[in-house]
Amino acid sequence: MSDDADKQNGAEAAGRPERPIPDPPGYFEGESMTRRRAFTVAVQGIGGIAGAAIVLPAVGFAVAPIFHRGKERWEAVGPVGDFVEDTYRQVIFTETEGIGDAGKTTAYVRKSSKQLDEKPNEIVAVSNRCAHLGCPVRFVEAAGNFICPCHGGVYDFQGKRIGGPPVRPLDHFQARVRDGQVELGPRYSVTSQLEPVRARDPGEFTGGVWEYLYPPRPSTFPPPSG
Numbered sequence: 452m453s454d455d456a457d458k459q460n461g462a463e464a465a466g467r468p469e470r471p472i473p474d475p476p477g478y479f480e481g482e483s484m485t486r487r488r489a490f491t492v493a494v495q496g497i498g499g500i501a502g503a504a505i506v507l508p509a510v511g512f513a514v515a516p517i518f519h520r521g522k523e524r525w526e527a528v529g530p531v532g533d534f535v536e537d538t539y540r541q542v543i544f545t546e547t548e549g550i551g552d553a554g555k556t557t558a559y560v561r562k563s564s565k566q567l568d569e570k571p572n573e574i575v576a577v578s579n580r581c582a583h584l585g586c587p588v589r590f591v592e593a594a595g596n597f598i599c600p601c602h603g604g605v606y607d608f609q610g611k612r613i614g615g616p617p618v619r620p621l622d623h624f625q626a627r628v629r630d631g632q633v634e635l636g637p638r639y640s641v642t643s644q645l646e647p648v649r650a651r652d653p654g655e656f657t658g659g660v661w662e663y664l665y666p667p668r669p670s671t672f673p674p675p676s677g
């Protein structure tokens with residue numbers, strides 16, 4: 452005989468009114484779940500909502516910048532006739548708006564060179580910010596190189612690193628010609644073969660294994676065509 456039957460018989464024997472045996476056990480008549488189960492579900496639901504209220508904003512805060520594409524800024528730096536193939540012209544332009552002189556930067560600009568087998572009729576704009584620790588490099592015309600005064604970094608005519616502590620080439624700026632004016636746009640990094648890479652952080656070394664450790668973001672991929 453089951454325990455439930457024993458209890459019922461005991462109640463009858465004691466003269467107490469007979470109570471219905473819950474079926475399934477633990478449920479009262481008309482209930483679809485036990486109170487214990489109902490409280491458990493309610494607590495779990497409240498916990499889930501509270502957790503989502505904390506986690507979702509944090510996830511959104513972390514993920515949203517990945518899809519944010521900043522507005523590109525272009526600035527004219529002179530008539531295209533002012534630039535030649537065999538040397539650079541130094542220009543200063545605003546890279547970041549709204550912060551005064553701190554937002555200005557220097558670029559060395561020239562036309563693409565047939566001798567160097569560069570794409571014809573393009574503008575090459577090289578940043579003067581050293582890829583080591585950011586000192587301003589200077590183009591030395593007599594040597595045809597960029598020299599960094601801080602720790603002796605040396606870059607060739609195209610901005611490739613050829614000596615000293617820097618581990619990568621100088622950054623470049625996107626460049627175009629509009630209405631006869633050379634315009635410079637966003638900064639981007641290049642590989643040691645001067646191939647453009649993502650502009651996620653121009654100070655970030657993007658060659659070798661780092662290419663895979665820092666995967667591309669939708670907002671900065673594909674990289675600029677130069």
Ligand code: FES
Nearest residue numbers: 581583584599604
């Ligand atoms: S900052 Fe240019 S070599 Fe160190």
